[in-house]
Amino acid sequence: MAVAVRTERIFDAAAELFVRYGVAKTTVDEIARAAGISKGAVYLEFRSKDALIEALVRQEMRVYVAAVLARVEADPDGGRLSRIYQHSARELLARPFLRALYTRDADVLGAYVRRGVPRQEATRSLLNNAFVQRLREANLIRPDIDAEVLSQVMGVVSLGLVTAGPSLGGTALAGVLDLVARMLATTVEPPAGQGDVEAGRKAFAELCAGIDAELAR
């Protein structure tokens, strides 16, 4: 089997089992069987179970960032903050393993959550201070909005969404996300039509490229 597809199968199997049973209760052998290979084959690619987890985290983040970027690129208004936020939130909510990582879900991550979850900052503050600054330079954010605070607000709301997710229905979540995006649009963005949407899209593309490069490192 080609290495690339085998790796992908391992990642898929591991992500599903981790979400279902937690990292601690999932054995390498179970992952291997779910991926249709033997345990030994897993160790041909990963030094250890921890290395597998770390690689899975990176992979999930890369796929996530790529998916968000794709949505932004396909969206005519993709360069606006409210749209970017909505796209990132939707994709985050659709990825159980990343959600667990984001909330440091102890049931899923077990002891792994205590040994500092690596590079979680990339998720936690995808839409970070620096990025918000760039949007402001493109006139896509009102000048009286503090970039740092705005970045924190988006992080807090995401955390709330991800945490409340299970107890709200999927449709309710969609409605909630819509209203949040609307709130962002009306109070943080300049009046409709203003601002350089293409610059926003470009800034986001570069942000994603930077994160991806770091994750690929």
Place this chain on the structure above:
Amino acid sequence: MAVAVRTERIFDAAAELFVRYGVAKTTVDEIARAAGISKGAVYLEFRSKDALIEALVRQEMRVYVAAVLARVEADPDGGRLSRIYQHSARELLARPFLRALYTRDADVLGAYVRRGVPRQEATRSLLNNAFVQRLREANLIRPDIDAEVLSQVMGVVSLGLVTAGPSLGGTALAGVLDLVARMLATTVEPPAGQGDVEAGRKAFAELCAGIDAELAR
């Protein structure tokens, strides 16, 4: 010692110890000693440790609701949703035991979290659907905003605030809350000056009275 002040001491001691060591690790004797009385005296007032916890939960909620109401009453703009939300959030953030209840913090509540935390709905959805409806009738909420969704958004954001609280500084939290209130004001409330602020205040007072009556039951 007068029963009332003794009860209050027990509540204070219990709340502090529960937050510090968790419900499971806090013994009734420790609570009694911290309250300056003997264990037996605790059992003069509460049937069991569980009954004490339940009573504490009710008490904390009643004090919380009363504190929010006091802030709302003292605020000239107290009837507006953004103000009410800000006041409730601030008070919630200032109450560690309620925060733990709100997030179902397993470290604090221990096994108690599994035996259905009673009446947590009162906190979770203080600003519930029905209340938002009344604000809308007082022209304090734009007619195109869905009451149910708005109520959920406020719940989600509160959850995010409370969950993220410890990792953000207190000052950062204040800034975040300010921006959230501003977002609520600009997109959910009608333009400044419109709406019957007194009606909003009255509606909130009645909401509080209703909740208090239920908690006192």
Place this chain on the structure above:
DNA sequence: TTCTGACCCGATCAACCAAATTGGTCAGAG
């Protein structure tokens, strides 16, 4: 060369018991 699965051994778990702890009681002190 690629991959398997039996094997190794340290970590974990289940079972058990004795000691300590704690929720709850109550005789009697104040």
Place this chain on the structure above:
DNA sequence: CTCTGACCAATTTGGTTGATCGGGTCAGAA
């Protein structure tokens, strides 16, 4: 009468041991 703290029963804890499990390896199958 109010309240205390010694007391009890029941649960929990700490410690031990033997069995099991699971991460990681590698001889050899395919």
